Amino acid sequence: MARRTKTPVSFDAELSALPPELRWREWMGRVEAVIFASPEPVTREVLAKVVGRDCSLDHLIDDIRAELRGRPYELVAVAGGWQHRTRKSFAEAIQVATGRGTTETKPLSQSEALVLLCIGYFQPITRGELSQFFGREISRDTIGHLRRLGFIAAGPRAPQPGAPYTYVTTREFLAHFGFDTLRDLPDMDALEDAGLLSKDRLLAGDIPLGLGAGEPDDEELGEEVEADEES
Template sequence: MARRAKTPASFDAELAQLPPELRWREWMGRVEAVIFASPTPVTREALARVVGRDCNLDLIIDDIRAELAGRPYELVAVAGGWQHRTRRSFTDAIQLATGLGTSDPKPLSQAEALVLLCIGYFQPITRGELGKFFGKEISRDVIGHLRGLGFIATGPRSPQPGAPYTYVTTREFLSHFGLDTLRDLPDMEALEDAGLLSKDRLLAGEFPLAFMEGDGDEDVREMDDSELDPLSEAPD
């Protein structure tokens, strides 16, 4: 369990002695400084500790975003908090100058990406249920790799016989794929319209044939990047 930092006795969150405009500017500065200094998304709860009780954090965030318009980085809502991230339009320049972003630090095979996609949409879900979707057993190595990357975690036990563990996605999953909440996952109907996913067939235990090919160790046919777009790469 993360330890909450103590607020210094001398820290004045309210700033009641300042005129309203200066107070607002100071709150904006504090919020942006905290987000800028943090390597991970900063939650509303954390930001609330550095501003007054009557401060509207959503309006603060809106004003910071307005000031960042035209800058090469922006303030994004991700994984239940806020984080500074460079704009996608500068990806090529960053890669050319620094080499950063030329490869995904947490690469997924096509099979792993599809398993993660199913967990994202149908969590909490057991390994056995995933196997029914794909028509074959999902290896413990696949689950172990997704756990090792921090994308999934053990969820509650299933009410099925034997009470197997279920799997759920994590905040790291949201952060890596630039999602604020699971509601930001691509719309199921849009994926169905694109022929990438069929909810009805998945729930019936029939994984779409477009994803499958042959037997043996090959779990997923070759697909181009556009077909795996929902989970193919992390944002900059």
């Protein structure tokens, strides 16, 4: 006997049967619900699945943000999508009530933070180039820790002898630090335009970049690329 399959219920994204005002309100509710339910920033492509083809997501997001004014949470653009986040002014109250935020979940040493900053500005970049920036070897341990935290990933191989791997930042990097895109990195354009932040000048040694007193040197660890990066 043939097995009967249940006919899937089609999802009405257009809502053409509703008056325009009610349709807009329903789209707003759908978009906010999807963002609220997601632990990660939700992209435009995902949200487009629950609204009509002629719906302006930018205007829709603006209306949701307007309704959230005065609320303890807001809708923010981060890592190429949107996410609900509590407002910074309520951070202390959340810490007192729940203990959350009292410890850094993804701690970085001073040297790791500086390495991550350089990768953010100058990606794709090799470990060898990073070592030139700092005037000391940047170990595979440092790179591996940043990778385990999800802040960086292997990029394309560099056009250099041995074709070493480059490193690039990830969406997790953007989300963790509250950036929508890399263009949101602090004063990147102004620093570059002023000639204060230049990959070529740093590699040439024209801009000293130290780790500060008291920072221990990482142990040099052999090869440029770890075995797991070959996969």
